[in-house]
Amino acid sequence: MRQQGISRNLLKQIKFSGGRICVDGQRVRVTYKMHSGQRLEVTLPPEIPSDHIQVSNTPLEILYEDAHFLVVNKPAEVASVPSHIYADDSLVNRVKGYLIRTHAASQVTHIVTRLDRETSGIVIFAKHHFAHTVLDTQLKQHSLKKTYFCVVSGVLKVKHAVIDAPIGREPGSFIKRMVRADGRTAQTEYWVAKRMPATTLLRIRLHTGRTHQIRVHMASIGHPLVGDFLYGQQTNPWIHRQALHCASVSFYNPFVQKQITCYAPMPADLATLIKHESQL
Missing domain, CATH: 3.30.2350.10 (Pseudouridine synthase)
Incomplete structure (x- = not known):
């Protein structure tokens, strides 16, 4: 399970918070010793969204989405996460609104990468805890570019x-x-x-x-x-x-077994700056 990207923290949640581990359809403990050819099935525990995160229905610019990841283009002047100053319209608030509107399986917002409020570009969200753990590992291994x-x-x-x-x-x-x-x-x-x-x-x-x-x-x-x-x-x-x-990100998606690369176009203010600076 560790080789498949399941962290110790996630394993604890699976064991004690309603998850399940089965081998060939039979529920087993984490100490069970598997043999070649057996099938391992892990059921993640249910995720409970935080009532403290307000919902924003401001639209998102989505660059990539599947059942596991959501990649969006963050405008400048939008905070990545809520704070006492930006409590109700950060990117996290907007993603929570999107997950609710689309009836996502989990409405917990797992932000993987962050940008300063004034920095524009790509931010990655995971749609469940396991996907978050997978990308956290890639960040630590410097394979998420x-x-x-x-x-x-x-x-x-x-x-x-x-x-x-x-x-x-x-x-x-x-x-x-x-x-x-x-x-x-x-x-x-x-x-x-x-x-x-x-x-x-x-x-x-x-x-x-x-x-x-x-x-x-x-x-x-x-x-x-x-x-x-x-x-x-x-x-x-x-x-x-x-x-x-942040113009591009690239990461490996183990759930579809392929490399995912996303691009965010140059925002208008930065393009204008380059144009005028070039003409000086």
């Missing part, structure tokens, strides 16, 4: 590089991060996609998933993201957020 595009201040001379610098909290701030020797390991790989007179368009691949990783790493080498009020300056007239977009 995410590609970003961003516009940074200044012109980068190096076409391709990896920023390998640990990230931790900035003293005195609950929000801001910084490169610091005692931080958590973080690697950001980038390629120059287009050089413009005063800015550079980059393609980014994350090898770790630290909070604000791209924003912190680019600021640390003297090229903060255009429009980033926290790590740079929000002074560009063409965009009023950090110029960052």
Whole structure:
């Protein structure tokens, strides 16, 4: 069962919260020793949705959907998860409304990947706990791939590089991060996609998933993201957020036994920024 992606936490839920484990149609304990040719069937426990998550009926832009995963394109200025500030129209609220409207088997919102509120692009949801566990494992093994595009201040001379610098909290701030020797390991790989007179368009691949990783790493080498009020300056007239977009994700779907790759088109404000920066 562990080899099939069932975590210890999920196994506990199966054992104690209404799930079932059967071999050749007969219910067994987890200590049962299987033999070649036997059939294992696992029934997941029922999932109870949280009453604390409000329902939003704002439409979603769906990039991929099956019985196990839902991949959506998050607009900028929409929070990924609810908070005391954004309690009723985060992406999680919208997905919960969608699951209810479509009479999904489970109406629990399992968000797998997250983006900052001002960052646009792809966010993955799992439709049940097992699917969530599968993608969590891929995240830890770095086999779930995410590609970003961003516009940074200044012109980068190096076409391709990896920023390998640990990230931790900035003293005195609950929000801001910084490169610091005692931080958590973080690697950001980038390629120059287009050089413009005063800015550079980059393609980014994350090898770790630290909070604000791209924003912190680019600021640390003297090229903060255009429009980033926290790590740079929000002074560009063409965009009023950090110029960052999650453009593609790729993961393995074991339930259909194929690689799933999704793309999110460049949003209008980022495209406008690139157009005007190119004409300077």
